[in-house]
Amino acid sequence: xxxxxxxxxxxxxxxxxxxxxxxxxxxxxxxxxxxxxxxxxxxxxxxxxxxxxxxxxxxxxxxxxxxxxxxxxxxxxxxxxxxxxxxxxxxxxxxxxxxxxxxxxxxxxxxxxxxxxxxxxxxxxxxxxxxxxxxxxxxxxxxxxxxxxxxxxxxxxxxxxxxxxxxxxxxxxxxxxxxxxxxxxxxxxxxxxxxxxxx
Amino acid sequence: xxxxxxxxxxxxxxxxxxxxxxxxxxxxxxxxxxxxxxxxxxxxxxxxxxxxxxxxxxxxxxxxxxxxxxxxxxxxxxxxxxxxxxxxxxxxxxxxxxxxxxxxxxxxxxxxxxxxxxxxxxxxxxxxxxxxxxxxxxxxxxxxxxxxxxxxxxxxxxxxxxxxxxxxxxxxxxxxxxxxxxxxxxxxxxxxxxxxxxx
DNA sequence: CGTCTGCTTGATGAGGCTCAAGATCAGTGG
DNA sequence: CCACTGATCTTGAGCCTCATCAAGCAGACG
Numbered sequence: 001x002x003x004x005x006x007x008x009x010x011x012x013x014x015x016x017x018x019x020x021x022x023x024x025x026x027x028x029x030x031x032x033x034x035x036x037x038x039x040x041x042x043x044x045x046x047x048x049x050x051x052x053x054x055x056x057x058x059x060x061x062x063x064x065x066x067x068x069x070x071x072x073x074x075x076x077x078x079x080x081x082x083x084x085x086x087x088x089x090x091x092x093x094x095x096x097x098x099x100x101x102x103x104x105x106x107x108x109x110x111x112x113x114x115x116x117x118x119x120x121x122x123x124x125x126x127x128x129x130x131x132x133x134x135x136x137x138x139x140x141x142x143x144x145x146x147x148x149x150x151x152x153x154x155x156x157x158x159x160x161x162x163x164x165x166x167x168x169x170x171x172x173x174x175x176x177x178x179x180x181x182x183x184x185x186x187x188x189x190x191x192x193x194x195x196x197x198x199x
Numbered sequence: 200x201x202x203x204x205x206x207x208x209x210x211x212x213x214x215x216x217x218x219x220x221x222x223x224x225x226x227x228x229x230x231x232x233x234x235x236x237x238x239x240x241x242x243x244x245x246x247x248x249x250x251x252x253x254x255x256x257x258x259x260x261x262x263x264x265x266x267x268x269x270x271x272x273x274x275x276x277x278x279x280x281x282x283x284x285x286x287x288x289x290x291x292x293x294x295x296x297x298x299x300x301x302x303x304x305x306x307x308x309x310x311x312x313x314x315x316x317x318x319x320x321x322x323x324x325x326x327x328x329x330x331x332x333x334x335x336x337x338x339x340x341x342x343x344x345x346x347x348x349x350x351x352x353x354x355x356x357x358x359x360x361x362x363x364x365x366x367x368x369x370x371x372x373x374x375x376x377x378x379x380x381x382x383x384x385x386x387x388x389x390x391x392x393x394x395x396x397x398x
Numbered sequence: 399c400g401t402c403t404g405c406t407t408g409a410t411g412a413g414g415c416t417c418a419a420g421a422t423c424a425g426t427g428g
Numbered sequence: 429c430c431a432c433t434g435a436t437c438t439t440g441a442g443c444c445t446c447a448t449c450a451a452g453c454a455g456a457c458g
Binding site for chain 1: 404405406407
């Protein structure tokens with residue numbers, strides 16, 4: 001945890017540097033005002049506020065832009081929370097307004113991401129969890145997962161079911177626990193890519 | 200396929216007028232090039248092409264912009280098909296490039312729609328179908344539904360399950376069949392709003 | 399040490415899937 | 429108008445996946 005750890009949602013003093021959030025930290029709340037952000041790393045959960053509860057609405061990962069509705073309406077339309085450690089950069093960079101191309105790119109990315117999230121909520125339970133792992137894995141074959149309950153919210157399963165599936169993937173040697181300093185031991189894995197493809 | 204070929208083969212009279220598609224008609228295919236469109240009325244299904252099959256990716260209804268990725272990449276990223284009779288207008292209107300505000304608005308709308316579609320794939324079967332009906336109903340309390348199979352793809356249920364649920368809503372007098380000329384008799388309903396709210 | 403949060407695991411059963419048969423609907427041609 | 433045809437919708441019976449409930453375990457932290 002360094003200079004820009006902001007699990008409480010406060011804004012950094014230097015507005016053009018990236019900000020880091022710890023797992024579970026709230027990034028912004030629906031109805032409040034603030035900047036739009038580009039995700040540099042990590043996984044962010046967007047929720048639509050329901051009657052008292054938070055309904056999972058979407059996922060944002062590296063490259064996605066979140067909170068841009070505040071540029072149009074003045075306030076955020078979702079709650080955003082960090083599921084893993086993540087870094088955000090104010091968006092757009094260097095200008096007060098985004099260019100047309102930049103916006104178009106964000107729109108296309110948002111639609112692609114939405115399609116992926118929709119796919120995570122269909123088909124068998126095992127497939128859903130495996131597809132989420134694929135989405136969150138980095139190129140080097142390691143992955144830091146959100147909590148079981150968050151995975152359950154994303155995939156519309158129960159956390160017990162998610163736990164059983166991940167444990168099964170461990171036993172089948174598709175996932176191998178990989179200790180990363182500061183990350184809960186049950187959430188960081190190295191992936192057997194061949195095994196994952198075979199599932 | 201030409202830009203203005205309608206599902207029934209007719210051509211529109213002028214290029215800036217809206218174009219109509221019949222239920223089941225293909226609007227565009229992934230990889231082909233063409234304009235972006237704003238949906239004026241009706242329901243459109245976007246699919247991500249999989250291995251031979253079409254995986255449901257998202258839904259577009261009145262007000263949504265579809266196909267804008269072609270403005271950036273030159274080709275469409277999804278297959279689009281009409282689920283009910285629908286009208287499209289080339290987008291942006293009157294200009295060669297959309298304004299920043301127009302794009303921002305489309306981005307915000309897309310994210311809101313994505314959250315709604317995600318919600319349609321979680322919770323109990325009855326809730327999912329009822330929420331889809333709410334989404335598609337017009338202000339006057341009538342609704343034209345897609346085919347059972349398309350509803351099943353959207354909600355990640357089986358078409359038999361969807362059929363049972365809609366029939367149950369009819370028996371509970373939440374939905375009343377409403378004959379509309381040219382629409383399949385099993386897809387057009389008037390809604391008992393009080394009954395629907397009570398489900 | 400106790401407490402709290404998150405994870406694992408077992409037993410049980412209900413909701414929705416599967417398979418199968420028939421009914422209805424819309425279009426076509428006699 | 430009617431018969432025919434293919435597509436769509438309805439309904440039943442049986443079964444399986446996953447939800448539910450419950451108990452215990454593992455780390456983190458004061």
